[in-house]
Amino acid sequence: MSELDPDLTEAAVADHQREAVAARPPLSRRALLGAAVAGTAGLVVGRVAGPLIPSSPTPTPGPKASSLVAPAVTPFFGVHQAGVSTPLQDHLHFAAFDMLEGARRDDLVNLLRDWSAAAARMTQGLPVSLPESRGSDPDASADTGESLGLPASGLTITIGLGPRLFESDGVDRYDIAAARPPELEPLPRFDGDALSEVLSDGDLGVQVCADDPQVAVHAVRNLSRIAIGRAAIRWSQMGFMHTTKDSAIPQTPRNLLGFKDGSNNILGANEAVVDQHVWLPPTSIPAWAAGGTYMVVRKIAMVIDAWDRQPMAKQQAIIGRTKETGAPLSGGEEFTAPDFEARVDGMDAIDHAAHVRLAHPSSNGGTRILRRGYNYVDGTDAYGRLEAGLLFISYQRSPGQFITLQRALRADLLNPFIAHLGSAIFVVPPGAPEGGFVGKTLLG
Amino acid sequence: MSELDPDLTEAAVADHQREAVAARPPLSRRALLGAAVAGTAGLVVGRVAGPLIPSSPTPTPGPKASSLVAPAVTPFFGVHQAGVSTPLQDHLHFAAFDMLEGARRDDLVNLLRDWSAAAARMTQGLPVSLPESRGSDPDASADTGESLGLPASGLTITIGLGPRLFESDGVDRYDIAAARPPELEPLPRFDGDALSEVLSDGDLGVQVCADDPQVAVHAVRNLSRIAIGRAAIRWSQMGFMHTTKDSAIPQTPRNLLGFKDGSNNILGANEAVVDQHVWLPPTSIPAWAAGGTYMVVRKIAMVIDAWDRQPMAKQQAIIGRTKETGAPLSGGEEFTAPDFEARVDGMDAIDHAAHVRLAHPSSNGGTRILRRGYNYVDGTDAYGRLEAGLLFISYQRSPGQFITLQRALRADLLNPFIAHLGSAIFVVPPGAPEGGFVGKTLLG
Numbered sequence: 001m002s003e004l005d006p007d008l009t010e011a012a013v014a015d016h017q018r019e020a021v022a023a024r025p026p027l028s029r030r031a032l033l034g035a036a037v038a039g040t041a042g043l044v045v046g047r048v049a050g051p052l053i054p055s056s057p058t059p060t061p062g063p064k065a066s067s068l069v070a071p072a073v074t075p076f077f078g079v080h081q082a083g084v085s086t087p088l089q090d091h092l093h094f095a096a097f098d099m100l101e102g103a104r105r106d107d108l109v110n111l112l113r114d115w116s117a118a119a120a121r122m123t124q125g126l127p128v129s130l131p132e133s134r135g136s137d138p139d140a141s142a143d144t145g146e147s148l149g150l151p152a153s154g155l156t157i158t159i160g161l162g163p164r165l166f167e168s169d170g171v172d173r174y175d176i177a178a179a180r181p182p183e184l185e186p187l188p189r190f191d192g193d194a195l196s197e198v199l200s201d202g203d204l205g206v207q208v209c210a211d212d213p214q215v216a217v218h219a220v221r222n223l224s225r226i227a228i229g230r231a232a233i234r235w236s237q238m239g240f241m242h243t244t245k246d247s248a249i250p251q252t253p254r255n256l257l258g259f260k261d262g263s264n265n266i267l268g269a270n271e272a273v274v275d276q277h278v279w280l281p282p283t284s285i286p287a288w289a290a291g292g293t294y295m296v297v298r299k300i301a302m303v304i305d306a307w308d309r310q311p312m313a314k315q316q317a318i319i320g321r322t323k324e325t326g327a328p329l330s331g332g333e334e335f336t337a338p339d340f341e342a343r344v345d346g347m348d349a350i351d352h353a354a355h356v357r358l359a360h361p362s363s364n365g366g367t368r369i370l371r372r373g374y375n376y377v378d379g380t381d382a383y384g385r386l387e388a389g390l391l392f393i394s395y396q397r398s399p400g401q402f403i404t405l406q407r408a409l410r411a412d413l414l415n416p417f418i419a420h421l422g423s424a425i426f427v428v429p430p431g432a433p434e435g436g437f438v439g440k441t442l443l444g
Numbered sequence: 445m446s447e448l449d450p451d452l453t454e455a456a457v458a459d460h461q462r463e464a465v466a467a468r469p470p471l472s473r474r475a476l477l478g479a480a481v482a483g484t485a486g487l488v489v490g491r492v493a494g495p496l497i498p499s500s501p502t503p504t505p506g507p508k509a510s511s512l513v514a515p516a517v518t519p520f521f522g523v524h525q526a527g528v529s530t531p532l533q534d535h536l537h538f539a540a541f542d543m544l545e546g547a548r549r550d551d552l553v554n555l556l557r558d559w560s561a562a563a564a565r566m567t568q569g570l571p572v573s574l575p576e577s578r579g580s581d582p583d584a585s586a587d588t589g590e591s592l593g594l595p596a597s598g599l600t601i602t603i604g605l606g607p608r609l610f611e612s613d614g615v616d617r618y619d620i621a622a623a624r625p626p627e628l629e630p631l632p633r634f635d636g637d638a639l640s641e642v643l644s645d646g647d648l649g650v651q652v653c654a655d656d657p658q659v660a661v662h663a664v665r666n667l668s669r670i671a672i673g674r675a676a677i678r679w680s681q682m683g684f685m686h687t688t689k690d691s692a693i694p695q696t697p698r699n700l701l702g703f704k705d706g707s708n709n710i711l712g713a714n715e716a717v718v719d720q721h722v723w724l725p726p727t728s729i730p731a732w733a734a735g736g737t738y739m740v741v742r743k744i745a746m747v748i749d750a751w752d753r754q755p756m757a758k759q760q761a762i763i764g765r766t767k768e769t770g771a772p773l774s775g776g777e778e779f780t781a782p783d784f785e786a787r788v789d790g791m792d793a794i795d796h797a798a799h800v801r802l803a804h805p806s807s808n809g810g811t812r813i814l815r816r817g818y819n820y821v822d823g824t825d826a827y828g829r830l831e832a833g834l835l836f837i838s839y840q841r842s843p844g845q846f847i848t849l850q851r852a853l854r855a856d857l858l859n860p861f862i863a864h865l866g867s868a869i870f871v872v873p874p875g876a877p878e879g880g881f882v883g884k885t886l887l888g
Contacts, residue, residue, distance in 0.1 A: 145703070232827070242658045379679070386665060
């Protein structure tokens with residue numbers, strides 16, 4: 001592992017806020033809409049024109065046609081898959097699929113081809129069309145309909161391949177075992193893991209994000225329908241995160257501990273840092289994965305009621321930052337670099353086992369990951385306690401980056417208040433060129 | 445029951461669309477923001493000014509400070525409780541609470557008082573303050589923090605009282621049995637009920653709606669925390685619905701069957717119709733409930749995979765409307781009145797057991813209810829099938845309105861594709877005046 005980050009000087013970290021603002025797309029959606037109307041926009045934005053069902057005798061008027069905020073379209077095709085360095089959307093529906101017993105290599109190839117074609121349409125706000133839905137009953141309609149008339153809502157669909165897809169119990173089901181990236185192994189067991197099989201793993205992992213939960217759910221549902229006869233959902237998870245990506249002053253979203261989550265995260269728009277820590281370089285082995293990345297998914301439950309009983313000072317000591325502003329307890333503002341040497345009244349300002357210290361790149365040889373987690377609430381347990389937490393998702397060019405950071409958290413003061421219930425790892429192939437499909441570099 | 449609706453002539457129904465547009469608030473949020481800035485707005489809008497934590501040395505800049513859409517504030521206090529005739533928000537967190545064993549009348553009174561005080565603050569975008577959180581550990585912080593810096597997001601908190609609060613197994617726990625409205629009885633068993641106790645009933649039912657799920661979750665979590673030692677959550681449910689309330693051309697949202705849901709619903713802004721069908725009149729018995737209403741909650745699961753295998757024509761015949769536009773199969777547009785006598789090729793255009801026919805006011809002596817349901821997705825079951833459906837919520841001045849309509853659905857062609865998993869009923873007291881509390885008319 002050589003994750004040393006030359007940018008990670010204290011000054012650079014202190015500059016994070018300025019960088020964050022600078023790295024943001026310079027135009028608001030409204031400005032982009034204006035530009036699009038004027039025909040000068042460089043990005044694809046705005047609702048795709050035309051009736052959603054071509055056979056419609058009377059095209060319905062577009063929703064929010066006169067709304068102030070133009071819905072975003074993020075292209076599915078590209079050098080990298082969308083949904084990794086893309087600014088966080090407000091909603092997530094993650095789904096892990098297993099290939100069905102008896103499915104063959106052709107089924108896998110056709111599934112990835114159909115998914116890519118459907119994803120290309122859905123991410124433009126279009127319904128799934130018939131050729132992709134071949135797995136369904138031929139009499140059934142191609143699209144399930146619940147997103148008819150809704151804008152694309154920034155939908156991204158990011159497809160990953162799990163270790164067992166390459167080899168399951170020693171069986172090379174799809175003739176790809178030799179192409180398995182050596183680093184694509186099930187994650188090691190970590191201290192405090194309380195994993196459930198029904199919330200873990202998967203032959204295929206699909207991260208679906210959108211600014212409208214109905215659009216995200218529609219995408220997972222239709223991908224699942226397209227998979228009929230070839231693959232089925234193993235587990236899935238909804239999530240939400242309050243983003244302020246359209247604001248002039250972006251705010252770091254808060255997790256359900258009530259703290260800002262991601263103050264020191266890699267910014268997707270910072271291409272140099274993403275290239276260094278996230279994307280697999282052109283020299284990757286195997287070469288088919290170049291331009292891809294590794295996705296780690298962890299379902300982390302929070303012991304909400306116990307956490308909420310802690311005094312504010314204790315919560316802040318555990319995290320190592322203030323709750324309101326997110327400033328490190330060593331002083332300053334949210335994006336001020338933590339000073340782990342600082343002392344207050346003869347004590348460490350930031351506890352030796354505070355979360356921010358253990359997780360910080362400077363405590364881990366510069367190791368960084370791009371986190372893209374979402375808060376979840378699954379309702380309430382039999383004791384009336386919220387079943388809530390974080391669906392942690394991280395992207396990194398090596399699983400070792402996540403493993404290093406997760407092992408560093410062994411002594412984390414936060415551990416009594418969280419439990420890792422689910423775990424999965426996937427290699428994310430590079431993006432597909434227009435009309436191609438994700439996985440083609442592996443499967444031809 | 446005298447639910448005959450004099451407005452319900454065919455012409456009136458055909459006029460629904462015009463009415464829908466006319467009944468909407470005439471100004472967009474943006475226009476209201478402009479008006480507020482100009483000091484001429486009649487409604488309370490905009491983010492509440494000032495630091496969120498008064499002790500904060502450096503107030504953080506407001507999120508989305510320069511955002512295009514002003515977050516709405518819906519006042520908690522008023523003649524009626526908010527969240528009934530209020531335009532639908534995008535997200536729901538519903539929670540049913542049970543009083544704890546040993547709680548006394550004073551506990552109930554104080555709980556409702558504390559909840560009202562907290563609701564009044566949270567609906568303004570303010571954190572919970574210490575006096576309300578008396579149920580919590582005194583060292584713990586008053587507010588859990590995850591909505592710090594977020595706008596009020598149209599938050600409404602609507603509190604209802606269940607039948608067992610008035611009398612449980614013959615015991616008058618809180619000295620209110622004599623004040624129980626005679627109509628407040630557990631709902632009768634309906635054909636096809638597949639109810640689970642852990643998804644049903646509750647001494648108290650709290651509907652929390654907001655345009656941001658984090659704001660809704662925060663409210664339920666803090667109400668639950670305030671209730672410590674007095675009441676605990678029995679069950680809860682998250683939901684979402686894509687609203688277009690800010691659009692010039694409002695669209696009826698779609699449920700997860702893919703069909704528009706609520707084309708013929710009562711519009712909250714149509715005060716005369718709401719007064720007639722929803723609010724308990726001044727002459728109500730008991731008098732303490734006047735200005736209130738009854739809330740029915742049903743968790744209705746959809747058998748998504750079976751539904752998705754049906755051809756479009758079959759789905760449309762089951763519902764009695766087209767999927768794309770929502771027009772009745774007898775012709776016209778979404779808001780055209782269904783013609784149940786119309787015949788096509790010698791057959792009924794709308795099947796005798798189609799959902800729209802059985803549920804229609806004209807088939808039920810004019811009976812109408814105000815529906816406020818939300819789509820839900822709970823993840824995936826062990827077979828990879830989406831656990832999804834509708835958290836149906838309706839408001840009506842008599843439970844009999846719901847019972848009439850639900851019984852009419854006995855032969856509904858839709859029944860093989862749905863299952864009622866949960867059920868609850870609550871009487872919703874009237875709103876509280878500024879500084880008062882919901883339930884005061886009952887509990888003094």
